Amino acid sequence: MENTNAIKAIDNILENLDKTGINTTTLIDDIKALRVFALEEEIPLVVKVLRLTYEHIESFGNFFIPIPQDEPIEEDTDEDISDENSPVESLKYLISLTRNLNNKSNISDLREYKELLMSY
Template sequence: MENKYAQKLIEKIQKEVLQNKFDLNSIVSDLKKIREYSLEEQNPVVTKALRLAYEHLETNDAFLIGIPDDEPINEENEIEQNISEENDIESFEYFLSLLHDLSKKNNLLDLKEYNKAFIAF
C-alpha cells in the first residue's frame, strides 16, 4: 500500500501480533481503516482481501486460513490444506506482509489465493 497511514496501521498490527497481543476487535477495526485507504488507491484485489479478512476474523474469532501453496494442486486438496484448526498467526503475519509492497507481482497473486481461500471457507 502506498498510503503512509495504511502502512502505519499495518505495522501497528504486525507489532502487536509479534508481542502476542492478538486483540481481535482492534485488528478488525484497523483492517477496516486500511480498507478505506485501499479504496482510495483503487486496488480491488487488496480491497477485497481486506474485507474478506476482517469478515473472516469477525466470524471465526481467529485467522484460520493457511499460507497459500507455491505449487498449484487440485482445488479440493488446496482448500483442505489452507484451513487451520487453530489461529494461524504465521499466515496472518504473511498476509499483512503482502500488503506492504504491492509492486511485487507475487504479492498480489498470493492475495488472490487468500481471497479464494476466504471464499471457499
C-alpha cells in the same frame, strides 16, 4: 500501498499481532482502517481481501486460512512448518503482502488468499 499512513497501519497491525496475537477487539478495527486506505488508492483486490479477512475473523474469532504454498509440502518435513501456518503467522503474511503491490508474487498470494477466504 503507497500512502505512508497505510504503511504505518500495516506496521501497527504486524506489531500488535506480534505482541497480542489475534486480539479481535482491536484487530478488526485496524484491518477496517487499513481497508480504507486501499479504497482511497483504488486497489480492489486488497479491498476485497481485507474485507474477507475481517469478516472471517469476526465469524470465527481467529484466522484459519493457511499461508499459500509455492510447492507441495512433503509430509515428513520438519515440524517448523506447522508454526509457519499458525493463524498469527498466516495473518501477518497476508497483511505484509499489502505493503508491496508491485511484487507479482504478492499479488498472486493475495489472489490465493481471496479464493481460500471465499471458499472457507
